[in-house]
Amino acid sequence: MKNEVPGAITPIQPDGGDALALSTKVDDTLLQSLIWMAAYHGKPTSEASMLSGLPAGRFITPKQAQLAMEQSGFSVGVIERQPHEVSPMLLPVVLFRKDHGGCVLIGRSPTDVKLIKPAAEIKEGEQPAQDEMEAAYLVVLPEAGSRVVAIGVSQLKANYTGWRQGRLGCNRQQQRDPG
Numbered sequence: 001m002k003n004e005v006p007g008a009i010t011p012i013q014p015d016g017g018d019a020l021a022l023s024t025k026v027d028d029t030l031l032q033s034l035i036w037m038a039a040y041h042g043k044p045t046s047e048a049s050m051l052s053g054l055p056a057g058r059f060i061t062p063k064q065a066q067l068a069m070e071q072s073g074f075s076v077g078v079i080e081r082q083p084h085e086v087s088p089m090l091l092p093v094v095l096f097r098k099d100h101g102g103c104v105l106i107g108r109s110p111t112d113v114k115l116i117k118p119a120a121e122i123k124e125g126e127q128p129a130q131d132e133m134e135a136a137y138l139v140v141l142p143e144a145g146s147r148v149v150a151i152g153v154s155q156l157k158a159n160y161t162g163w164r165q166g167r168l169g170c171n172r173q174q175q176r177d178p179g
Contacts, residue, residue: 033102034065053067103142138150
């Protein structure tokens with residue numbers, strides 16, 4: 001991965017147009033991650049279109065996410081992988097979060113970030129040591145808008161289920177048609 005990652009400073013703009021904006025009110029971060037992925041791959045869609053034909057509910061499930069992407073013309077698979085096991089050739093991919101949401105993994109960050117320790121690990125009266133740094137990943141968090149942000153490995157692992165959805169192809173019909 002190059003040091004200059006598209007979207008690390010400014011939002012990713014696949015066709016040079018407007019940034020891949022998400023709605024300001026985000027309830028279902030998995031759904032918003034799918035919409036971002038569709039736009040990134042040149043097939044913008046709406047929430048209503050993505051949810052068409054799926055059972056109603058507050059949040060979509062990983063299985064519904066797969067069906068929604070397939071309805072949008074993508075061939076996708078849901079695979080159990082840790083972020084470091086995802087080939088850079090397959091990026092970006094949607095990661096399923098423990099809070100029933102999602103985020104888009106863009107790749108490894110070229111720079112480290114400050115380690116954020118959970119409150120349970122900080123002892124009362126303990127003076128913080130010099131800033132500890134850790135490796136980071138670049139992700140799109142729908143609740144943060146269309147910006148690519150760097151989050152530490154420990155934060156990602158704490159919120160990631162271990163399952164991810166990856167795009168296998170852009171159009172199911174093209175994949176079936178050998179010629």
